[in-house]
Amino acid sequence: MPELPEVETVRRGLRLHVENKTIHAIVVRRANLRYPLDAEQLQARLTGQTVQSLTRRAKYLLFEFQDGTLLIHLGMTGILRILPLETLPQKHDHVDFIFNDKVMRYNDTRRFGMILWAGQSADHRLLKNLGTEPLTEDFNPSQLAAKLQFSRRPIKLVLMDQEVVVGVGNIYANEALYAAGIHPEKPANTLISSEINALVIAVKTVLIKAIEKGGTSLKDFLSVEGKPGYFRDELKVYGRQGKLCDICHRPIQKSMLGQRATYFCTQCQKNLLK
């Protein structure tokens, strides 16, 4: 599910409900997420502790406490919602963080998500190798060019590599490459400077627009309030094989690249120089 726009949507929705609020209890109904949860450790660490801030790094949510940081990654199907205390748990509701008058409930059908205590370390092993945040000044043509020049991998795979630039997953990689007019299979080190410029702008633009729409809901994703994201209506290529390109009116193609569905327009993204 969640790429940067969805995680950011969740963060914005949660902030008012959790910042400066104290955790009274934690209930773990199912511990085997991506990494097994240590319920007793979580309870010991967090009961009575106050969330000082909720930030985001890449696709991780960082709940900052006095003694350290709780990381939550939503994997493919993770959902965090704020609910009245008396709400009965439903299928795949694995963990409750109980606040004074609300519960923050973690639901995850496929259990690829992570909930883990990261201690003090900003250089936790899962965070320390992450690449550039795309919505900062640090993500710019010269730094991207430096990362592309030694890789012959298809540009789409490099764009989805969280050690290069973070937050871009399969939906937004497809959309950004379409917006930039670059073929997904073009080797990274063959992009010319005008293409790199266009790609940087496309990534930023697509992500910002998606955040404005509350992310993209294909099937599972819901905001904290339980609402879907409406960027789905804005998708130009993702999931649109056979439909006509907005620009040239030729059919959108679908292929597999690195085991992931890849959508593109052969006319508008034809600069495939191998």
Next chain:
DNA sequence: CTAAGGACCTGTCGGC
């Protein structure tokens, strides 16, 4: 070192 593929898990959909 880089790159490719499998693994993790559940649900849904299309084809036969």
Next chain:
DNA sequence: TGCCGACAGGTCCTTA
């Protein structure tokens, strides 16, 4: 209607 394989927003780990 039922069964079976393919596929789904991610990322870690193993293998080449």
